[in-house]
Amino acid sequence: MNIVLLDPRQTESEYWSISSKRQLEHLQQHLEITVGDTLKVGIREGKRYLTEIVEVTEQAIKLKPLKEESVPAKLPVTLIVAMPRPKVLRRLIMDSVTLGVEKMILLHSYRVDKSYWQTPFLQQLDHYVTLGLEQAGDTVAPQIEIHKRFKPFVEDVLPGLITAERPAYVAHPYVEQPMPFAIDHPCTIVIGPEGGFIPYEIDLLIKNGCQALSLGNRIIRTETVIPYVFGRLFSTC
Amino acid sequence: MNIVLLDPRQTESEYWSISSKRQLEHLQQHLEITVGDTLKVGIREGKRYLTEIVEVTEQAIKLKPLKEESVPAKLPVTLIVAMPRPKVLRRLIMDSVTLGVEKMILLHSYRVDKSYWQTPFLQQLDHYVTLGLEQAGDTVAPQIEIHKRFKPFVEDVLPGLITAERPAYVAHPYVEQPMPFAIDHPCTIVIGPEGGFIPYEIDLLIKNGCQALSLGNRIIRTETVIPYVFGRLFSTC
Incomplete structure (x- = not known):
């Protein structure tokens, strides 16, 4: 997992939220992410961003988008x-x-x-x-x-x-x-x-x-x- | 399996013999080979041949080499x-x-x-x-x-x-x-x-x-x- 793909609905407010069990497990157990880390995030059928993790709980990871990144060409x-x-x-x-x-x-x-x-x-x-x-x-x-x-x-x-x-x-x-x-x-x-x-x-x-x-x-x-x-x-x- | 690999010892007499369980199962169950069919055979670290199947039993398949074929380059x-x-x-x-x-x-x-x-x-x-x-x-x-x-x-x-x-x-x-x-x-x-x-x-x-x-x-x-x-x-x- 080199980016986390989110549904557009998960990125509508100021802070974005990762709540899928699969993604949470991977980020918390394999990558051991923590508040302050940056994370690459893509919006399905949309743009890609570098984000910063602002909150980590068992149920969700909250993110703040930092800057847009380019999506690789097909x-x-x-x-x-x-x-x-x-x-x-x-x-x-x-x-x-x-x-x-x-x-x-x-x-x-x-x-x-x-x-x-x-x-x-x-x-x-x-x-x-x-x-x-x-x-x-x-x-x-x-x-x-x-x-x-x-x-x-x-x-x-x-x-x-x-x-x-x-x-x-x-x-x-x-x-x-x-x-x-x-x-x-x-x-x-x-x-x-x-x-x-x-x-x-x-x-x-x-x-x-x-x-x-x-x-x-x-x-x-x-x-x-x-x-x-x-x-x-x-x-x- | 696009050729059958044999040990040089299996190809020392006039007729060659396939006796490995894995190879026999593949040839008999998946390819349903029968007497008279041709079969590509390679000799480990050696040459490759087109062969003809001359006998099929549960324990072995007997082959006759027909002609040499080229081994692909590395x-x-x-x-x-x-x-x-x-x-x-x-x-x-x-x-x-x-x-x-x-x-x-x-x-x-x-x-x-x-x-x-x-x-x-x-x-x-x-x-x-x-x-x-x-x-x-x-x-x-x-x-x-x-x-x-x-x-x-x-x-x-x-x-x-x-x-x-x-x-x-x-x-x-x-x-x-x-x-x-x-x-x-x-x-x-x-x-x-x-x-x-x-x-x-x-x-x-x-x-x-x-x-x-x-x-x-x-x-x-x-x-x-x-x-x-x-x-x-x-x-x-």
Whole structure:
């Protein structure tokens, strides 16, 4: 937790107040904060501030804003990812938010086990988004969409996301052409499931405007390939 | 598991044999392999082959090598990382091996909880290295060293790893100079603990030859920053 995210309602009066159990526990037990310390605070969907702690009780921490700080810019990227196993989903959401994706789409695919869509984590996405934002020092949640049918998404929705200035890349181990690096334009990136997309899916993605590109001859897990490909694509950010 | 790693002793006769419980379970239950299927196999510290399955029993899978395949090259990097929490350690080892680090050093630092060094996972590193190699399709384990004292390591060992052709970079959020990208030379990269290195540690790293460089103004978790920085540094690999 590198900032504390507050709801705008918590910042309406002169002194602001942290009252969530999770945030209080982290600040009091892990960071051992005390009156007079400064604390970085973000207002959901809003600005970020350096604050000073003016009161600490068991039920709340009271803050006074000192000065505005800048909110980190998003990466200009839409991440489309095949729905991962529930345990991986949490980390994947957190990490993608931390890294700054603008928009995320969770997509069904042949090698996605249908049971993955039943996970209760899908009802708690907002919690993992919050953790990702608090890690990054960001305040603005990315848009997250769920598409449970591969073909209608790829044929009807995906082409609307692609333009000449905003290409779509699908990471694919069996092509020669390498993924670009240090790009200076927005893009959409498509990441397959464990075991990869099946050839029919790759063909359909290509037919609908994606470029299949290689990340080298090592096969990297979904949750690891996401930071890897962002580090590569946006190395000038 | 994208290849099955075998011990050289398992590949001495005309037919090779898989007998490890973990590998048999994965192949029979998850991949549902059957006689006549091909299977990618690596020999520890050796070559990689495409093989054909000639017999499947509960106790063993018998293979016939068909042809040699190439083993992916390592990234020319030494990764020095502050010892993470045990749960993170496993993923961090697996991912670093998958990504192809040549050498890893686990290092103590002020913000590393001393209890982390008691984890039983440190006795099982070889298992996580194997999982990482099997994910990547690699056969060669990186060298892993453990240094439980920060100052002696930084003053006495680290300078010997650094040359003009092989610089050392420490990822640090509070500097202006950005981490390079698409480099074409080997390097050492130093990643701090949760909460970062303390100023004394950063100063000592710099004094002993490291360059403190920024990865942008988002604060990324240790296990996420590793693929992120490798994607950035080695984008032409």
